[in-house]
Amino acid sequence: MSMYQKLKQAWQLYKNIDIDALNKLAAKVDLGAVMHTVSKLDDAQLQGLMKMLASGSSGKKKKPAPPVDGDFYDLAGMLIPEQRELQLKVRAFMETEVQPLVNDYWLKAEFPHELIPKMAALNICGVTYQGYGCPGLPFLMEGILAMEMARVDASIATFFGVQSGLSMGSIYMLGSEAQKQQWLPGMQQMQLIGAFGLTEPEVGSGAAGGLTTTAKRTGDTWVLNGQKKWIGNAPFADVIIIWARDLDDNNVKGFLVKKDTPGLHVEKMQDKMALRIVQNGIITLTDCTVTEADRLEKANTFKDTAEVLRMTRAGVAWEAVGCARGAYENALAYTTQRKQFGKPIAAFQLIQNHLVEMLSNLTAMQTLVFRLSQLQDEGRLTDEHASLAKVFCTLRTRDIVSRAREVMGGNGILLQYNVARFVADSEAIYSYEGTKEINSLIVGRGITGYSAFV
Structure with a gap:
């Protein structure tokens, strides 16, 4: 290259330099050191550097983050429009009415009685029962709604399960007609607890x-x-x-x-x-x-009591799913917002591994309880069906909430991030409506024909 060509090239380079930008850069870095380092790069390294710089200044819009949604297999897509509408209605209630106050009430160990009339307005109490003001919906919807409640707060889901399932269910299944007329309409409207x-x-x-x-x-x-x-x-x-x-x-x-x-x-x-x-x-x-x-007219032996427990145990499995889903979704959202080493922690391999493990368990749980409720709606639910779901879902919930706490580090034990509440509440869900051991023996009896209780 002649001297004239070199001078011309230098002049063209000089004309393309943004002097203001260069001055701003010089205030931040040592340009001499940068030039010295760049001059030692070989051709391949220079090409890689230029490609990186070009991609950083290409003006392309950042790809939007995927939505935070624990329903990875889109089981909600199997609901009919009216069912999906009710699911979203309850979700909106939980997110707008319950979420803002739940941590405060949880910390004080008090019940938000002001929520009862608002919950009654949803008209979901006694969701599967026919008559007495009850909606008469499939058992599948009872499970879906239990999940939606527990997704925000397992305590509210438990309160509702006792009201709508255990207490109303005992009267509906085992009471006389006079007892049903006396109690169920008021309980359905939550005027009676x-x-x-x-x-x-x-x-x-x-x-x-x-x-x-x-x-x-x-x-x-x-x-x-x-x-x-x-x-x-x-x-x-x-x-x-x-x-x-x-x-x-x-x-x-x-x-x-x-x-x-x-x-x-x-x-x-x-x-x-x-x-x-x-x-x-x-x-x-x-x-x-x-x-x-x-006296409940049709409650004459513990077998009658067990009929109520079988029905509600399926709901507890759904509640475990909701608790796990709430923990997973809160943890996923947190990892996309929390930055360390210059980028969201969701970008790191070990965090993604935890998230995928959580989602795998959650998806397995959801598909299991979905089928469980289908069997219930077909009139084919057995004790061992309900017990297997309760065992599996509560075990997997414990694992999911633990991983959710782990990916959030120290913040995972703070109430403001919600996961700490799910971690604690999962322990109660794990034990009530039959321990893991008792429910395992119910399933074992069903598959072997031998009772190992005593």
Whole structure:
């Protein structure tokens, strides 16, 4: 190249330089050092550098981030439009009415009673029952709605499950027509709150044959004595379903015990680490007298009680899915916003591995409970079906919430990021409605034909 050509090339380069930009760059970096480093690069390295610089200044719009959605296989797409509309209606309620206040109430271990009329307005209580003001929807929707509630807060989902499932379900399945007319319309509108008193201080898994709460009939009245523990909604319930052992025939029977009944005393449980919004009570029955009209007409053995538990155990599996989904979605959103080493932590391989493990378990859980509810709607649900779902989903939920906490680092234990609440609440879901061991034995009995309980 001649001297003239070199001077011409230098002049062209000089004319293309943005002097203002060059001055701004010089204020930030040592241009001499940069030029010295660049001059040592070989052709391949220079081409790579130029390609990187070109891509950084190409003016292309950044690709929008994928939506945060735990329904990876689009199971919601299988719902009919009316069902999907109801799902989104409940989701909006949970996100706008519950989410803003839930951490505060969880921390105080108090119940947001102001939410009850708003929840009643959704018209979803007694969702699968026919008549008495109930919607009469498929069991699948009961599960979907339980998931949507637990996705924001498992305590609200548990409160609703006790009201709509255990207490209303006991009356709907085992009560007389007069009892249904007396209680179900008001409970459906949530003007009356119910509780379900089965578990005792010394009797949990062994309730089938070991209840110590007793019932003795004298003429047209029954006298109840004993204690119940962990009874959700009991401190403010209008009616409590009390399960007691009949001293005459040794069978378990159910009774409708109204609040303020003489001999009924309810004490709120304190110091829980999980489901702190749920108001659990210790119930003491001391010569508590109820009439024969308040005995559940069709509840004559523990097998009848088990019918209610089978129905609601499927809902608990769905609740576990909701708890896991809430933890996953909160963790995913956090990792896309939290930056370390100059980029979102979601861009790192180990974080992505945790997220994919969480999503894999969550998707398996969702497909399992979806099929479970289909079997329930077909009238083919068995104890072992419900128990397998409860075992698997609660186990996987524990893993998911743990990973969600892990990817959030220290922030994962702060209530403001929500995941800490899911971590704690998952422990209660893991244990109630039958422990992992008891539900495993129910499934084991179903697949082998041998009962290993005793």
